[in-house]
Each structure stands twice: as structure tokens, then as C-alpha cells.
Amino acid sequence: MNVTIIGCGYVGLVTGACLADIGNDVCCFDVDKNRIDILEAGGVPIHEPGLREIIARNRATGRLSFTTEVRPAIEHGDVIFIAVGTPSGEDGSADLQYVLAAAKEIGRHMTGFTVVVDKSTVPVGTAERVRETIAAQLAQRNEEALFSVVSNPEFLKEGAAIEDFTRPDRIVIGCDDDMPGERARETMKRLYAPFNRNHERTLSMDVRSAEFTKYAANAMLATRISFMNELANLAERVGADIDAVRRGIGSDPRIGYHFLYAGCGYGGSCFPKDVHALVRTAEENGQAMQILQAVSSVNAAQKQVLARKIVARFGEDLAGHTFGVWGLAFKPETDDMREAPSRVLIASLLARGARVVAYDPVAMEEAKRAFATDFRGNADALARLSLADDQMAVANGADALIVLTEWKAFKSPDFEALKRLLKQAVLFDGRNLYDPLAMLEAGIEYHSIGRVSASAAAASSKHSGGPVAAYTA
The missing domain is CATH 3.40.50.720 (NAD(P)-binding Rossmann-like Domain)
Structure with missing residues (x-):
């Protein structure tokens, strides 16, 4: 044909x-x-x-x-x-x-x-x-x-x-x-x-139903992500572990495990755009899409979660601090930087005076173009942002390492080597890649999303029935 x-x-x-x-x-x-x-x-x-x-x-x-x-x-x-x-x-x-x-x-x-x-x-x-x-x-x-x-x-x-x-x-x-x-x-x-x-x-x-199906599918997946992110933020406050919660609800066949991972927000070319477009279609037809409006709002706020954790740990003024970033693409196995959470976090860090060194296995060229657009006319911010050729290089002399994309290359790093390179052994994990107890044993101060702290988890395992404090830093 x-x-x-x-x-x-x-x-x-x-x-x-x-x-x-x-x-x-x-x-x-x-x-x-x-x-x-x-x-x-x-x-x-x-x-x-x-x-x-x-x-x-x-x-x-x-x-x-x-x-x-x-x-x-x-x-x-x-x-x-x-x-x-x-x-x-x-x-x-x-x-x-x-x-x-x-x-x-x-x-x-x-x-x-x-x-x-x-x-x-x-x-x-x-x-x-x-x-x-x-x-x-x-x-x-x-x-x-x-x-x-x-x-x-x-x-x-x-x-x-x-x-x-x-x-x-x-x-x-x-x-x-x-x-x-x-x-x-x-x-x-x-x-x-x-x-x-x-x-x-x-x-x-029919044609209209087919057109609608695409938007409905992406809106549902985006909803699951924002739903879990909102639960993750509450889990931290009440001392629950969102990963355990995910396993608990995902085992229900009516729910399943797909798109139930808490993190630092969704991005890409589809979910943000399609959610907005469906909301707009509803407005044009006299209906308010209250759930989808909330999905979008939750996602925008979620992209700031790691910035709030970093500020809570290092202070509002980040001048003189350097942060290494692993992952720039909005998800692994792509170089797509559209609506990527990395763009939001890096802009927030630079606005507070920090220096950022970042690495992505694939998206470096796209990242250069994206950041050139994001910081057009802001030469000072661009001067404090650099892209490294090696994932371990971003940790050299950094006050903390931040993980933003769950690339396979980041899942089992040499933590001892990281500790030697980092100025402070602090890790902010925006994708919950690592085990909090393993990080505690490795001597790394570990901040994740929606999970109890390693010290609280250790205390809980020693004292069954004891209180488990939320990790909110």
C-alpha cells in the first residue's frame, strides 16, 4: 500500500x-x-x-x-x-x-x-x-x-x-x-x-469518539500520577511510606500498578498539553473539568517539591552552594525536554543563587537548547549552569546530588565513590530509586518523596509498634 x-x-x-x-x-x-x-x-x-x-x-x-x-x-x-x-x-x-x-x-x-x-x-x-x-x-x-x-x-x-x-x-x-x-x-x-x-x-x-479516546486516556494516566503525588505528600506528614501504599493498592486488580509511582511530577509533550486541551474543550462546551484542573495544579506544585526540600535543608539563599543533577529528560529512554521537571527545579535553584552541574545519558543537546530558551537574557544564571560529560563528574565538590530521571545508569551507582566526591553526602531522590535503609547504612543523608526516613524505618524495625516519624526535610 x-x-x-x-x-x-x-x-x-x-x-x-x-x-x-x-x-x-x-x-x-x-x-x-x-x-x-x-x-x-x-x-x-x-x-x-x-x-x-x-x-x-x-x-x-x-x-x-x-x-x-x-x-x-x-x-x-x-x-x-x-x-x-x-x-x-x-x-x-x-x-x-x-x-x-x-x-x-x-x-x-x-x-x-x-x-x-x-x-x-x-x-x-x-x-x-x-x-x-x-x-x-x-x-x-x-x-x-x-x-x-x-x-x-x-x-x-x-x-x-x-x-x-x-x-x-x-x-x-x-x-x-x-x-x-x-x-x-x-x-x-x-x-x-x-x-x-x-x-x-x-x-x-465513530470519529468523534476516537478523537475523544486519546485525550481521555492521557488524562486518566496523568490523574493517576497526580493522585499518587498528592498522597505521597500526605504520607510524609502522617508517617506512612508511599511505596508500601503503592504495593498495597496496586495489588487490587481493579487498580493495578501502572502509573502509580510518586515522583517530582510528569512532563513531556503529551500529558500536560492534552490535559489542558481537554479542560479547554470542556470550557468551550459549558462544563468545568474540576478533576483535571486539580490534576494540572497538583502536577505544577509537585515540580516544586524537591526545591522545597532543598531549601529546608540548605536555606533560602543557595549562593555558594553547588548541586549535581542526574537526569534532565522528562523520562528515561528519550531526549524530550518538554515540560521536564528538571527545567523547573534547575530554574528554582539558579534563582536562589546556586550553581548547578547536570548530566543526562541522552538529552544533553536538547537540554542545551531548552536552557538557552529558559534563561534567554539571564547570562548570570546560564553562567552558573554547566553540563557534565560524565555522571560521576556532577558530584565532584557538590553539596548534594539530585536525581530527576530514572535512567538505568543511575539505579545502582557506586555510593562510596559518590561520598568521596560530594562535599556533603546528601542525596535528593525525585524518583524514589533507592532504599532508605541502604542509604542510612551507606552514611548518606537521603531525601525522597512520600517515604519515611531511614532512621524512622530503622527504629520501627527495632521496636515493633513504635511511632514512625515522617521524613519531611
């Missing part, structure tokens, strides 16, 4: 590469010439495990190509995926200018029956706007070509996108009930047939 992908970002590249890998002829289009040049030269402009190898393999066979020429790209595709960005507008709504620009180009150049697939995350009703935009362009051309607009939201986790695409837990396809819609449904069924070999994963529904 001939497939065109409009947009060579995260979703577009993964979709295009994986569809080419099962035998389709895929043409990926993007207006960004620099991005296409990188791809043509054999590079990949994003970090996603396994993606480079799939792209190289399918470029070699000729099944995957890249272009900045819009007409041949549109004319190539029997199925055209719109996979462009939908950034948040000032009011929190999804900005559809790139989606509608893509629809306009499709209407200008399409020939014959075409299935147009909204792969971008878009609010309910977008398919209708895409359809109207394409129809208007066809009318200007006096062209009567049939087409159908399908909603096929993506459910890809950064860092595991290839696995998610090739072994999906569900494939949501929203189509109209008219003749073009039924024809589009059959086309999509054939396209995704290789992913349904063992059992049927496709969920067919």
Missing part, C-alpha cells in the same frame, strides 16, 4: 518507519529541510530506541523515503497520515494551524480516492474541520475526488514507541458511516492487518 506521512516528528517517523517495515511504500514529508537533510544523510532527529535501525533498513530497500516536495508526497499516498504538531495555544487549547495547513495541501494535490488519517492528537471535531478544508480546496480545483477523514490516535510511549506500534494493545479507528467511510475502514483494516495476526486489536468507532 502507498502511504504518505505528513510530519517527520516523533509520531510521524515512528509510524512511517514501522509501516514501511511491514512492506508498505512510505513517503515521509516535512517542511523542515534541515530535518529531511538529517534523515537523508542517515541520521535521526529524535532519540527513540530501535528507530534508527528500522529507518536504515527500509531506506536501503527503497520502501521508505523522505522529501520536502509536497505535491509528489500527496500524490503518492492512497493513505495520508497527518502527524504534525498540535502545540498548546495561550488559552490551553490545541493549536490546529499545522493540521489544517496539511489538510489544505492534501486538498490542493490529491487525486483519486484518498484516506486522510488524523494521527496527531486533536480535539473532538477536528476531523470535520479537516474534511471542510480539503473539500474547499477540491471545490476550487473543480475536482470531485472522493476521500474520507479517519481518526486514528497514537498511543506511543516515548522510549518504547517501536514496541507499542508493532505490538499494540489497541488500534483505535474512527470512521464515518457513509460509503467513503466504510471504504476507509476496510483500507485501514488492511493496513493494520499485520498487527492483528494473533488476535484482533482494532476498536472501530
Whole structure:
């Protein structure tokens, strides 16, 4: 099948590469010439495990190509995926200018029956706007070509996108009930047939329900994270251990363990944007999304939790103090710095006069760009921020080490070496990677999120039934 992908970002590249890998002829289009040049030269402009190898393999066979020429790209595709960005507008709504620009180009150049697939995350009703935009362009051309607009939201986790695409837990396809819609449904069924070999994963529904499903899924996951973070903050106050609580409630099959980890807040390109967009959609339809408004507020506050702990330990004025940071990307196995908690914490530390030395296994180049934007016009802050080439180097002479991303490389460090490098053996763990009792035995002052202090845990284990004090520093 001939497939065109409009947009060579995260979703577009993964979709295009994986569809080419099962035998389709895929043409990926993007207006960004620099991005296409990188791809043509054999590079990949994003970090996603396994993606480079799939792209190289399918470029070699000729099944995957890249272009900045819009007409041949549109004319190539029997199925055209719109996979462009939908950034948040000032009011929190999804900005559809790139989606509608893509629809306009499709209407200008399409020939014959075409299935147009909204792969971008878009609010309910977008398919209708895409359809109207394409129809208007066809009318200007006096062209009567049939087409159908399908909603096929993506459910890809950064860092595991290839696995998610090739072994999906569900494939949501929203189509109209008219003749073009039924024809589009059959086309999509054939396209995704290789992913349904063992059992049927496709969920067919109307277009609006498919559009809504994507937002609902991300909103639910974001809610679980904020729920656990809010419980973690209370757990500290009452002397409970949020990790024990997580195990206690996660064992209930009605709840499960996924997305129940307390930490320093969620980030990335999806959860923050999609929660805001769903809240905005509700406002436009006369409804207040009280739970989701709270989810967003809790997340914003959670990104300040470690800063409050650091201030409680070292004081409000952090001038003269140096902090080492492990992890800058919003999650492991990605270089995505969008809405990353690291940006909030580092800005808070620098605003208080501290010096920060940071390291991330993958996101260093993205971090440079992100911090250049965050501190544009603030040369003093930038001068006190440096990025190290080695994870142990950030601890050298630092007053404390801060863990912000749960990369595997950080999970079993040499704590004795860390103690020798640190000016003070203090560790702030924003992802609860380490055992408080092990940190106590190692002689490290350990601050985590929502867990009892190591000394309290030790006292509790010695004196069964004794009081357990909360660790709130």
C-alpha cells in the first residue's frame, strides 16, 4: 500500500518507519529541510530506541523515503497520515494551524480516492474541520475526488514507541458511516492487518469518539500520577511510606500498578498539553473539568517539591552552594525536554543563587537548547549552569546530588565513590530509586518523596509498634 506521512516528528517517523517495515511504500514529508537533510544523510532527529535501525533498513530497500516536495508526497499516498504538531495555544487549547495547513495541501494535490488519517492528537471535531478544508480546496480545483477523514490516535510511549506500534494493545479507528467511510475502514483494516495476526486489536468507532479516546486516556494516566503525588505528600506528614501504599493498592486488580509511582511530577509533550486541551474543550462546551484542573495544579506544585526540600535543608539563599543533577529528560529512554521537571527545579535553584552541574545519558543537546530558551537574557544564571560529560563528574565538590530521571545508569551507582566526591553526602531522590535503609547504612543523608526516613524505618524495625516519624526535610 502507498502511504504518505505528513510530519517527520516523533509520531510521524515512528509510524512511517514501522509501516514501511511491514512492506508498505512510505513517503515521509516535512517542511523542515534541515530535518529531511538529517534523515537523508542517515541520521535521526529524535532519540527513540530501535528507530534508527528500522529507518536504515527500509531506506536501503527503497520502501521508505523522505522529501520536502509536497505535491509528489500527496500524490503518492492512497493513505495520508497527518502527524504534525498540535502545540498548546495561550488559552490551553490545541493549536490546529499545522493540521489544517496539511489538510489544505492534501486538498490542493490529491487525486483519486484518498484516506486522510488524523494521527496527531486533536480535539473532538477536528476531523470535520479537516474534511471542510480539503473539500474547499477540491471545490476550487473543480475536482470531485472522493476521500474520507479517519481518526486514528497514537498511543506511543516515548522510549518504547517501536514496541507499542508493532505490538499494540489497541488500534483505535474512527470512521464515518457513509460509503467513503466504510471504504476507509476496510483500507485501514488492511493496513493494520499485520498487527492483528494473533488476535484482533482494532476498536472501530465513530470519529468523534476516537478523537475523544486519546485525550481521555492521557488524562486518566496523568490523574493517576497526580493522585499518587498528592498522597505521597500526605504520607510524609502522617508517617506512612508511599511505596508500601503503592504495593498495597496496586495489588487490587481493579487498580493495578501502572502509573502509580510518586515522583517530582510528569512532563513531556503529551500529558500536560492534552490535559489542558481537554479542560479547554470542556470550557468551550459549558462544563468545568474540576478533576483535571486539580490534576494540572497538583502536577505544577509537585515540580516544586524537591526545591522545597532543598531549601529546608540548605536555606533560602543557595549562593555558594553547588548541586549535581542526574537526569534532565522528562523520562528515561528519550531526549524530550518538554515540560521536564528538571527545567523547573534547575530554574528554582539558579534563582536562589546556586550553581548547578547536570548530566543526562541522552538529552544533553536538547537540554542545551531548552536552557538557552529558559534563561534567554539571564547570562548570570546560564553562567552558573554547566553540563557534565560524565555522571560521576556532577558530584565532584557538590553539596548534594539530585536525581530527576530514572535512567538505568543511575539505579545502582557506586555510593562510596559518590561520598568521596560530594562535599556533603546528601542525596535528593525525585524518583524514589533507592532504599532508605541502604542509604542510612551507606552514611548518606537521603531525601525522597512520600517515604519515611531511614532512621524512622530503622527504629520501627527495632521496636515493633513504635511511632514512625515522617521524613519531611
